Amino acid sequence: MQYLEPNNDYRSSTLRKDTELSADKLKADAEKHYDDCYHDYLFAWCNKENLALHYGYWDKNTKSHHQALINKNQVLYDLANISPTDHVLDAGCGIGGSSIWMAKQHGNQMTAITISRQQTEYAAQHAKRQGVADKTDFQVSDFCATPFQDESFDVIWGLESVCHALNKGEFLKEAFRLLRPGGKIVICDGFITRREFSDDEWQDIVTCLNGWAVPNLCSRDEFTQLLEQKHFSNILYKDITAETLPSADYMFKVAKRLKPVQMLTQWLGLRSKAQTANFKVGIAQHRLFTDQLVEYGIFTAIKP
Amino acid sequence: MDKKLLEILACPLCKSTLIYRQNEQELICKADHLAFPIRDGIPVMLEDDARQLTNEEMDALDNK
Numbered sequence: 001m002q003y004l005e006p007n008n009d010y011r012s013s014t015l016r017k018d019t020e021l022s023a024d025k026l027k028a029d030a031e032k033h034y035d036d037c038y039h040d041y042l043f044a045w046c047n048k049e050n051l052a053l054h055y056g057y058w059d060k061n062t063k064s065h066h067q068a069l070i071n072k073n074q075v076l077y078d079l080a081n082i083s084p085t086d087h088v089l090d091a092g093c094g095i096g097g098s099s100i101w102m103a104k105q106h107g108n109q110m111t112a113i114t115i116s117r118q119q120t121e122y123a124a125q126h127a128k129r130q131g132v133a134d135k136t137d138f139q140v141s142d143f144c145a146t147p148f149q150d151e152s153f154d155v156i157w158g159l160e161s162v163c164h165a166l167n168k169g170e171f172l173k174e175a176f177r178l179l180r181p182g183g184k185i186v187i188c189d190g191f192i193t194r195r196e197f198s199d200d201e202w203q204d205i206v207t208c209l210n211g212w213a214v215p216n217l218c219s220r221d222e223f224t225q226l227l228e229q230k231h232f233s234n235i236l237y238k239d240i241t242a243e244t245l246p247s248a249d250y251m252f253k254v255a256k257r258l259k260p261v262q263m264l265t266q267w268l269g270l271r272s273k274a275q276t277a278n279f280k281v282g283i284a285q286h287r288l289f290t291d292q293l294v295e296y297g298i299f300t301a302i303k304p
Numbered sequence: 305m306d307k308k309l310l311e312i313l314a315c316p317l318c319k320s321t322l323i324y325r326q327n328e329q330e331l332i333c334k335a336d337h338l339a340f341p342i343r344d345g346i347p348v349m350l351e352d353d354a355r356q357l358t359n360e361e362m363d364a365l366d367n368k
Contacts, residue, residue, distance in 0.1 A: 024352065111309070120346045135311050140348040145316045147340070147349035152312040
């Protein structure tokens with residue numbers, strides 16, 4: 001049996017044997033991951049309209065992968081009851097998918113941060129191309145140590161980004177500081193269903209952490225406790241594992257289809273470590289879902 | 305740099321107000337003696353990427 005401790009980095013135990021990663025190196029690693037995988041994501045997952053680096057949301061009316069990715073934004077927007085006049089901080093904005101969508105669809109003023117400089121450049125270019133440059137500010141920043149005054153935002157938005165924090169509580173503490181009283185937080189992520197895993201299960205867990213540049217995961221109950229500890233109120237959780245599964249299937253099929261290309265280019269030395277790790281996730285993440293080692297859902301809460 | 309954004313910006317370390325230097329394209333934290341670069345219009349607000357201000361630069365800021 002293996003045990004996944006909170007606030008530890010489990011990626012270093014496999015890809016980087018005998019090297020201790022500092023918090024700074026960890027950040028640099030996540031940054032490099034997304035920079036290395038940018039073209040893979042655009043090729044196999046998102047497109048230049050949705051720019052989504054997340055799982056989609058499939059309801060009975062969803063016809064396509066692209067639609068599911070866009071749906072996800074609307075589901076979060078509705079659940080958090082965001083209004084078009086709200087100033088939103090997109091914490092861990094990736095290449096700007098959600099921020100551009102909110103600015104375009106709802107006219108929200110967006111401030112968006114990521115620790116990857118390259119991502120901010122791509123995001124700013126995409127925002128300009130989609131005509132919302134004046135409504136979106138992109139900055140290179142750590143979401144646990146942001147460059148903003150207290151009570152600067154009406155909404156904090158974290159779509160599959162908080163998982164990248166080594167210490168999820170530190171992120172929530174910073175988010176609480178940044179919100180105005182009455183402000184809302186919406187967090188969408190995967191959560192582990194337990195902390196003990198068999199050796200086989202552990203392999204899949206570690207493959208996913210490495211491939212996603214995620215140091216650790218926490219459970220839904222632990223995350224609820226963290227929100228309570230940081231004084232959030234009206235804490236709600238909506239399980240959307242069923243609506244996410246078709247996306248996990250999609251990723252699995254893409255990985256299987258691309259396997260020959262991956263093997264060949266890896267052998268030729270044309271794939272970076274991050275790209276290869278990201279490919280392996282396609283298979284492993286599917287087992288995490290089907291074996292119910294992870295669940296997927298959306299937290300909303302309010303700063304009183 | 306957008307005025308509204310400038311109003312909410314703070315030093316990521318000490319959270320104090322920043323000074324915007326347009327010509328240098330930098331955001332200055334007087335308390336921490338740091339200058340955060342703005343590259344291609346995007347503020348890079350990480351301690352590792354910030355430049356340490358010299359004593360002369362600090363004096364010049366105080367005399368303003």
